[in-house]
Amino acid sequence: MKASAFSYHKPISLEDALSLLESEEEVKILAGGQSLMPMLNMRFVQPEAVIDVNEIEELATISFNDNVEIGALTRQKTLGTHSIIKQHLPIMQEALKWVGHFQTQSRGTIGGSLCHLDPASELPMIALLYDAELEVASKSATRIIPMKEWALAYMMPSIAPEELLTKILIKPWGMPYGYGFQEFARRHGDFAIAAVGCLLKLQDGVISEIAISIGGVEDVPRRFIECEDVLRGSKYDIEEVKKQIIGPLDQINYIDDSLVTGSYRQKLLKGLLVRSIEQAASRANSL
Amino acid sequence: MTEVTLTVNGKKYTQNVFDHVLLSDFIREKLKLTGTHIGCDTSQCGACVIHLDGKSIKSCTMLAVQADGCDVLTIEGLADGDVLHPMQRAFHENHGLQCGFCTPGMIMSAIELIKGKPDITEQEIRQGLEGNLCRCTGYQNIVKSIQEAAKNENNLTNR
Numbered sequence: 001m002k003a004s005a006f007s008y009h010k011p012i013s014l015e016d017a018l019s020l021l022e023s024e025e026e027v028k029i030l031a032g033g034q035s036l037m038p039m040l041n042m043r044f045v046q047p048e049a050v051i052d053v054n055e056i057e058e059l060a061t062i063s064f065n066d067n068v069e070i071g072a073l074t075r076q077k078t079l080g081t082h083s084i085i086k087q088h089l090p091i092m093q094e095a096l097k098w099v100g101h102f103q104t105q106s107r108g109t110i111g112g113s114l115c116h117l118d119p120a121s122e123l124p125m126i127a128l129l130y131d132a133e134l135e136v137a138s139k140s141a142t143r144i145i146p147m148k149e150w151a152l153a154y155m156m157p158s159i160a161p162e163e164l165l166t167k168i169l170i171k172p173w174g175m176p177y178g179y180g181f182q183e184f185a186r187r188h189g190d191f192a193i194a195a196v197g198c199l200l201k202l203q204d205g206v207i208s209e210i211a212i213s214i215g216g217v218e219d220v221p222r223r224f225i226e227c228e229d230v231l232r233g234s235k236y237d238i239e240e241v242k243k244q245i246i247g248p249l250d251q252i253n254y255i256d257d258s259l260v261t262g263s264y265r266q267k268l269l270k271g272l273l274v275r276s277i278e279q280a281a282s283r284a285n286s287l
Numbered sequence: 288m289t290e291v292t293l294t295v296n297g298k299k300y301t302q303n304v305f306d307h308v309l310l311s312d313f314i315r316e317k318l319k320l321t322g323t324h325i326g327c328d329t330s331q332c333g334a335c336v337i338h339l340d341g342k343s344i345k346s347c348t349m350l351a352v353q354a355d356g357c358d359v360l361t362i363e364g365l366a367d368g369d370v371l372h373p374m375q376r377a378f379h380e381n382h383g384l385q386c387g388f389c390t391p392g393m394i395m396s397a398i399e400l401i402k403g404k405p406d407i408t409e410q411e412i413r414q415g416l417e418g419n420l421c422r423c424t425g426y427q428n429i430v431k432s433i434q435e436a437a438k439n440e441n442n443l444t445n446r
Contacts, residue, residue: 002328008289008306008352030350037348038329041309050306052353077342101418103396104330106342107349189417 003040010052014166017053018139021162024049029164031073031112034104059111059166064088067133067169072111076123077102079110088172091129091179091197095122098183098192111165117155119255120192120216122183124151127168128213128223129197135167142166151220177201177209178284180276183216184268186259192216193260194268196224200280207236212273217254217265226251227273236281238274245273291355295320296364304351311335313351314361322362322391326420333419336392337361343399345418362391365398374398374436383432385423393419393429401437409434 009024011017021027026048030036039045053059059073064084079085080096099122100108113123114134124147127134132147136159145158152158159165183195194216201209210228215221227248231241249270254262288303295318302317314323314337326332328347335346338360365372371379374394384390393416400415401407407415412433413426421429 002309002312003307005305005307008350010352010355030353033348033350033353034330037309037350040307041328041347050350052350054353100330101333102399102415103333103336103343103345103418104348106339106344187417188414 003037004043004046006047007049008052009049010055012055014056014058014137014164017051017056017164018137018162020049020051021164022139024051027051027161029053029115031115032075032104032108033112034100034108035112035116035118053164067171070110070168070170072114072165072167073109074111076100076105076108076110076113080105089126089130089170091181091199092123092126094179094181095126095183095197098122098181098185098188098195101189110168114150114168115157115159115165117151117157117220118191119154119219119221120185120195121221122181122192122195122197122215124221125195125197125213125215127170128221129199129211130170130172133169134165135169136163137166138163144169148223151222154219173199173201173209176284176287178280178282178287180279180283182272182276182279184272194265194272196269196272196276198273198276198280200277200284202236202281202284205235207231207234212276214252214269214273217252217269219253219255224248224273231277238278238281241277242274245270249273289352289355291352293354293357293359295359296361306350306352308351309347310337310349310351310354310359311346313354314346314359317351320361320363324388324391326388331418331420332389333392333396334389336395336419338395338399343396360395362395365394372398373439374433377432377436377439378429381428381432381435383425383428385421385425389419389421389423393421397433397436401433401440405437405440407434407437412437 028047030050030052059071061071063069068088113121127147134145178200180198183192185192197213199211212224214224230244254265256262292301314320324334326334330345330348337346
């Protein structure tokens, strides 16, 4: 099957894009297109208009100024190699290894991943870990949405039809801290059945600060606050951690789908969670 | 309909296309360059991989109108007359194909995969081919072909 007919617009400035978003009905914004184009081809979506933002160069920048500021149109391939990301957000580069293939990373963008909001996508998990702030613009206003308020429901970000995601602001943690990212998919590059990201600070052997995000297991990727609360302030001992996480793992509403059962996901998540915490702790210790 | 002008394999084309036409379909049906194959239309199989401004992409995930002003390289643009591109020659000499359906995408991907990586390992090649499916499962010789092309490129660079 092929995409149904739509009207195509290619604005070259943010202002033009926002005007189009205001005037057009039933719009889809086309960034890297690595999820949208297949969905158009399968006619899961049949928009009246497609607004292609690929020519808006001001949306494709990376800079550092207290925050790492990433333009929404920044390609995954750029993030995977950029020195600012390497220095301040190495976990993002680790997570990107799981995102699609190198051909899809040539096109795919961070803003596209965040707005598509697949439950199994890695970049929203990284944004969640750092409590990123998302800058969205409309013709009349610009506002900041905290990452924890971004996901409203399955594949539904809290962005209005006339708004465009323009920038992702991420404040890196102060050093020293460790990070870990673990995922399982049926094939590398396929959707995650379960994935975990972890940031962790150790002080005299005690977990002084911790952030955990989970993907692929519920309708939306999210922070695993229940688990963070249990681990924060306790002495780091991986055998103890394995016991401490049991309660929080029972509180998740695991997806039961055609791939695997919910109880399989729970077992998988447990293993990945332990590994990501171990990985983060060993990195924290080696600093 | 929108008018697009793009360079494909060094030749400039100006054509009118419907906005919703995929770049892969445009290349095959409008330009009659049928070396670029279409397997899945959902960015998974890699049969439609081409180079857009020097980077390998899946041409089923782009609209033809998006390629306006771009430089496209397809499998037909690799050989210089009867002289095969080194990657094509490596596939030829190592029997890197069975039915041949995935071959154009494999070759276009492999060229970017080994670029700047003369010492690429077998493992890296296997991982790098994740985005290209061979339904004959003839991966052994495909990997061998790419290894040889990488080795040859290494020799050329060192000479």
